[in-house]
Amino acid sequence: MNAPRDLDHVRATEYGYLDRNGHVYLDYTGAGLPSRSQLRAHHDRLTSDLFGNPHSENPPSKASTQLLERTRLAVLSYLHASPEEYAVVFTPNATGACRLVGEAYPFDPAAELILTSDNHNSVNGLREFARARQSRITQIPVQATDLRIDEAALVDALKAGRDRSSGLLAYPAQSNFSGVQHPLHWVELAHEYGFDVLLDAAAYLPTNPLRLDEVTPDFVAISWYKVFGYPTGVGTLVARRSALARLRRPWFSGGTIVAVSVQADWHWMTDDESAFEDGTVNFLSIPDVQVGLAWTESIGMASIQRRVRWLTGELLDRLGRLRHTNGQAMVQIYGPRDTDRRGGTIALNLLDPTGILVDERRVAIESAAAGISLRTGCFCNPGAGEGAFVRAEQMRGSAGWGARTVDEYLELIGLPIGGAVRISLGIASNLADVEAFLDWVERTYRDRPRSTDPLAPRLRC
Numbered sequence: 001m002n003a004p005r006d007l008d009h010v011r012a013t014e015y016g017y018l019d020r021n022g023h024v025y026l027d028y029t030g031a032g033l034p035s036r037s038q039l040r041a042h043h044d045r046l047t048s049d050l051f052g053n054p055h056s057e058n059p060p061s062k063a064s065t066q067l068l069e070r071t072r073l074a075v076l077s078y079l080h081a082s083p084e085e086y087a088v089v090f091t092p093n094a095t096g097a098c099r100l101v102g103e104a105y106p107f108d109p110a111a112e113l114i115l116t117s118d119n120h121n122s123v124n125g126l127r128e129f130a131r132a133r134q135s136r137i138t139q140i141p142v143q144a145t146d147l148r149i150d151e152a153a154l155v156d157a158l159k160a161g162r163d164r165s166s167g168l169l170a171y172p173a174q175s176n177f178s179g180v181q182h183p184l185h186w187v188e189l190a191h192e193y194g195f196d197v198l199l200d201a202a203a204y205l206p207t208n209p210l211r212l213d214e215v216t217p218d219f220v221a222i223s224w225y226k227v228f229g230y231p232t233g234v235g236t237l238v239a240r241r242s243a244l245a246r247l248r249r250p251w252f253s254g255g256t257i258v259a260v261s262v263q264a265d266w267h268w269m270t271d272d273e274s275a276f277e278d279g280t281v282n283f284l285s286i287p288d289v290q291v292g293l294a295w296t297e298s299i300g301m302a303s304i305q306r307r308v309r310w311l312t313g314e315l316l317d318r319l320g321r322l323r324h325t326n327g328q329a330m331v332q333i334y335g336p337r338d339t340d341r342r343g344g345t346i347a348l349n350l351l352d353p354t355g356i357l358v359d360e361r362r363v364a365i366e367s368a369a370a371g372i373s374l375r376t377g378c379f380c381n382p383g384a385g386e387g388a389f390v391r392a393e394q395m396r397g398s399a400g401w402g403a404r405t406v407d408e409y410l411e412l413i414g415l416p417i418g419g420a421v422r423i424s425l426g427i428a429s430n431l432a433d434v435e436a437f438l439d440w441v442e443r444t445y446r447d448r449p450r451s452t453d454p455l456a457p458r459l460r461c
Helices: 008-014 016-020 036-046 059-078 094-104 126-132 151-160 186-192 224-228 287-299 301-320 360-369 382-389 406-412 431-445
Strands: 086-091 111-116 136-140 166-172 196-200 219-223 235-240 257-261 266-269 331-334 345-350 375-377 420-424
Touching: 008 016, 008 036, 036 287, 059 086, 059 235, 059 287, 086 094, 094 126, 094 196, 094 219, 094 235, 111 126, 111 151, 126 136, 136 151, 151 186, 166 186, 186 196, 219 224, 224 287, 287 301, 301 331, 301 345, 301 431, 360 375, 360 420
Parallel strands: 111 136, 111 166, 166 196, 196 219
Antiparallel strands: 086 235, 219 235, 257 266, 331 345, 345 420, 375 420
């Protein structure tokens, strides 16, 4: 397969700061990168007009309100979602979107929360809302072979919960750990059994289209900086209006109510998406989402998807062929080894000539010194990490062992490593980035014995 070349000019003109400053950026699942055009648009907008707090009728306030409403419509258009069916709630990030659902969902002793073990911690945290209201919680494990979820186990869980008063299935369209893409048809499958669906699209949307006129989750969590780099601090909960109406927020704040009385101890929430937007939204940055969406559409998601898939295939193939002089593989890949039903995120560990894993903390230090941006750890996705590294019997009873640090916990369960190395590709990635990483791995680790020099403790999962 020939390399797609339609993004080469974009890389040179809009992301030229990468090559000018010698960056090899391989952390797109951590954060996307902004184009020069996006940053210019932000500057031009803020220097050409006056914008104020949207909760007013004065001219700067109305100017902000108009841009916010245009951005809501732009988000819905980008996702092919009808404004009559879906609402856009602005949040700080995908985590904020998940929290809004968790705190307001009608969990009770007759309800159930189903989670896939492959979930970001922002989704894992929903279990605390469910547990506090005595709802049943079911975890669907990942398969160690390819880190996919067993669909038969998911169906069994949905069948078992179909007679409950309410139920919520929460899962990622794409794993932020392994790049596995979990089936979107699970949304309608869950609906058949009476479950609502929260779809975490944070890792999926940067390189894949999502059409809400074809797939109809009740809630979609998005971080826009993952998609196009700028603005940070702006996410979205895209929710079906019928599902949003079933949520009951546990508090109110400025911007979320029509009326409130202190003496009468009474309040009335707004009847639209603003009931979920606490205080003043980020009105100077939210309009940049519309700019980012237009920028992405001008390139074409098909081009981005095609380029990332090709680069991912090249990287997987060449990583699999790396060998020490004695024939020992240099890399252990977690998850799918090809581009079938996976995105441009690859989790791996390096191996020394005897097959022992190289501490990922050392890789983090040495890659940073070489000007290579990657990520190490478990990437806030402990379930996928446990599926890759740990046998179920190792985990049994571990919650009661009293570990107080990550390293202490790893020692208790007999695990020699605390995570993996994650390489992720995106809109500005090119073959030179892939080759620079591969060359660095070979130069740095081929035939090199594993170092036993102490490293700083791991601070978090």
